[in-house]
Amino acid sequence: xxxxxxxxxxxxxxxxxxxxxxxxxxxxxxxxxxxxxxxxxxxxxxxxxxxxxxxxxxxxxxxxxxxxxxxxxxxxxxxxxxxxxxxxxxxxxxxxxxxxxxxxxxxxxxxxxxxxxxxxxxxxxxxxxxxxxxxxxxxxxxxxxxxxxxxxxxxxxxxxxxxxxxxxxxxxxxxxxxxxxxxxxxxxxxxxxxxxxxxxxxxxxxxxxxxxxxxxxxxxxxxxxxxxxxxxxxxxxxxxxxxxxxxxxxxxxxxxxxxxxxxxxxxxxxxxxxxxxxxxxxxxxxxxxxxxxxxxxxxxxxxxxxxxxxxxxxxxxxxxxxxxxxxxxxxxxxxxxxxxxxxxxxxxxxxxxxxxxxxxxxxxx
Ligand SMILES: *Cc1c(COP(=O)(O)O)cnc(C)c1O
Numbered sequence: 001x002x003x004x005x006x007x008x009x010x011x012x013x014x015x016x017x018x019x020x021x022x023x024x025x026x027x028x029x030x031x032x033x034x035x036x037x038x039x040x041x042x043x044x045x046x047x048x049x050x051x052x053x054x055x056x057x058x059x060x061x062x063x064x065x066x067x068x069x070x071x072x073x074x075x076x077x078x079x080x081x082x083x084x085x086x087x088x089x090x091x092x093x094x095x096x097x098x099x100x101x102x103x104x105x106x107x108x109x110x111x112x113x114x115x116x117x118x119x120x121x122x123x124x125x126x127x128x129x130x131x132x133x134x135x136x137x138x139x140x141x142x143x144x145x146x147x148x149x150x151x152x153x154x155x156x157x158x159x160x161x162x163x164x165x166x167x168x169x170x171x172x173x174x175x176x177x178x179x180x181x182x183x184x185x186x187x188x189x190x191x192x193x194x195x196x197x198x199x200x201x202x203x204x205x206x207x208x209x210x211x212x213x214x215x216x217x218x219x220x221x222x223x224x225x226x227x228x229x230x231x232x233x234x235x236x237x238x239x240x241x242x243x244x245x246x247x248x249x250x251x252x253x254x255x256x257x258x259x260x261x262x263x264x265x266x267x268x269x270x271x272x273x274x275x276x277x278x279x280x281x282x283x284x285x286x287x288x289x290x291x292x293x294x295x296x297x298x299x300x301x302x303x304x305x306x307x308x309x310x311x312x313x314x315x316x317x318x319x320x321x322x323x324x325x326x327x328x329x330x331x332x333x334x335x336x337x338x339x340x341x342x343x344x345x346x347x348x349x350x351x352x353x354x355x356x357x358x359x360x361x362x363x364x365x
Pocket of ligand 1: 095097166194
């Protein structure tokens with residue numbers, strides 16, 4: 001039974017399930033009785049090398065935090081113009097790319113409109129569409145997690161507004177084929193390519209945004225630049241779309257610290273790109289090690305994580321064994337991924353500790 005005040009709540013919200021985020025570090029440590037610095041956190045694709053030291057210096061020495069942030073992010077957009085090769089007029093910064101996903105959904109989608117989602121993929125597309133009252137049409141990926149292009153084309157209807165494609169995809173690690181995106185762009189809908197892991201892959205569809213008025217590319221500083229805690233992402237948009245988006249963006253969406261952090265990070269590119277190289281190298285080593293674990297089947301990845309199918313025992317059990325040893329990975333309590341785990345690429349010593357525990361776990365599965 002709903003109380004009177006509950007009956008005032010939109011039914012769509014009442015019926016939906018909330019987003020389940022990863023457990024905060026402090027809570028993890030407390031629940032397992034482990035000190036913070038002994039935790040090996042491989043559950044959220046964060047950067048084990050942290051952010052640029054110049055970010056910490058810039059934030060410590062800044063002395064105008066009492067002033068509201070620049071609503072137009074001029075400085076950050078000027079630097080992003082150089083970084084992306086696209087005009088700053090096409091670039092908007094958000095409080096994480098999560099905010100931009102939400103803004104895009106709100107710009108295009110009303111109740112009873114449809115978005116196409118290609119699971120398994122990033123949960124925020126589904127979540128934001130749900131909050132907006134949209135219908136999410138799922139077109140599942142094939143057994144190798146490639147897109148089902150024919151299925152997608154068959155699912156496009158009069159009411160379809162958006163399709164979200166993460167590339168590389170989270171949690172599967174594979175990228176979308178540019179030709180597939182071009183094919184979808186021929187339809188009357190907006191294609192959003194989410195390149196949250198672009199720096200680990202090296203391939204981008206950003207230049208194509210200059211050629212199509214229905215393509216959006218999103219990126220973030222959370223993963224490669226180690227700024228997940230400061231919340232800052234950006235998008236490259238067609239002019240007609242960004243013009244309308246500016247109207248609905250909250251003026252002070254990106255705080256001063258986040259804007260300073262973008263500037264300091266892009267000022268320290270060489271160092272950041274070095275850590276990206278380390279992670280890419282470690283990804284290769286982690287993959288080869290995981291392949292030797294006889295109950296795991298790792299999938300090739302172009303991002304900073306590796307999805308593994310658990311071939312014997314339960315994925316939940318593997319996660320629990322790792323947890324006991326202070327190693328935290330991503331487990332999915334969903335039908336599509338109940339037999340999978342996702343492991344973020346850490347430092348070499350993290351890989352070593354992980355593999356040691358995985359080998360020991362083999363006996364108990
Ligand atoms: C982590 C992630 C994001 C979230 O980025 P934020 O900028 O931290 O909001 C977006 N898309 C995908 C696919 C991700 O994995």
